[in-house]
Amino acid sequence: MLTLRGNNVCLRALEPEDLDFIVEVENSEEFWEISATRVPYSRYLIKKYLQNSHRDIYEVKQLRLMICDLENNPIGLIDVFDLEPKDRRAALGILIVNETERGKGYGAEVLTLICNYCFTHLDLHQVYANVTEDNPASIKLFEKNKFEKVGVKKDWVSAGGKFKNEILFQLINNVH
Numbered sequence: 125m126l127t128l129r130g131n132n133v134c135l136r137a138l139e140p141e142d143l144d145f146i147v148e149v150e151n152s153e154e155f156w157e158i159s160a161t162r163v164p165y166s167r168y169l170i171k172k173y174l175q176n177s178h179r180d181i182y183e184v185k186q187l188r189l190m191i192c193d194l195e196n197n198p199i200g201l202i203d204v205f206d207l208e209p210k211d212r213r214a215a216l217g218i219l220i221v222n223e224t225e226r227g228k229g230y231g232a233e234v235l236t237l238i239c240n241y242c243f244t245h246l247d248l249h250q251v252y253a254n255v256t257e258d259n260p261a262s263i264k265l266f267e268k269n270k271f272e273k274v275g276v277k278k279d280w281v282s283a284g285g286k287f288k289n290e291i292l293f294q295l296i297n298n299v300h
Contacts, residue, residue: 128189128241130233135189135202135241138177142190145198146170149221181246182209191220191234199225202238204246212249214242218265226261235269243297250296256281257289266293 128135138146149155151164181187185207191200203217218234220226242248253271255262267273271293279287 128237130237132194132228133199133230133233133237134192134194134196135234135237136192136196138174138188138190140171140174142198143167143171143174145190145221146174146201149201149219155219181207189238191218191230199230200234202234204238204242204251207246212247214246214248214251216251216253218253218262231265232269235265239269239295239297243299248297250294252292252294254280254290254292256283257291263291269295271295 147165147167147170150170176184177188181204186203186205187207188201188203190198191202192198199222200218200220202219204214205217207214216235216238218231218238220230239251242251253262253266254277255266257263257276272295273291274294275292277290277292280290281288
């Protein structure tokens with residue numbers, strides 16, 4: 125079973141050629157809230173990050189993959205982070221960068237691919253995601269992909285002078 129290629133998207137390792145795309149994403153204030161970023165990143169730091177992106181997930185506790193269409197054009201990023209090997213769990217973060225690419229089913233396919241990858245190759249027992257209550261598209265995405273809402277963290281994220289609740293979604297692999 126292929127775990128990194130779907131009918132419409134594929135997931136691949138980061139390449140040096142992705143520098144401009146990642147600089148644009150990391151420095152877009154539009155995405156800072158979901159990535160907990162507060163300051164821009166320099167090209168130099170992102171270039172260094174790309175040079176080290178080959179490091180083992182068990183060493184750095186995270187993995188970032190490029191989401192591409194089937195012609196290998198980057199459309200987003202998927203992160204597996206906060207890996208806890210002993211507890212066999214990790215968090216997921218997904219971003220489809222351009223609004224014109226959202227709502228086409230790419231996110232659902234990416235979640236299916238990354239969950240299969242995590243359960244098959246990383247031998248994880250569960251994956252989880254945190255989504256603010258004011259993000260209905262992401263809430264729908266995780267619910268549609270069989271993630272269960274297991275809790276709400278009250279006033280968890282401060283943005284624009286207000287506090288937002290954050291929903292915790294969890295998907296447990298009951299195959300093992």
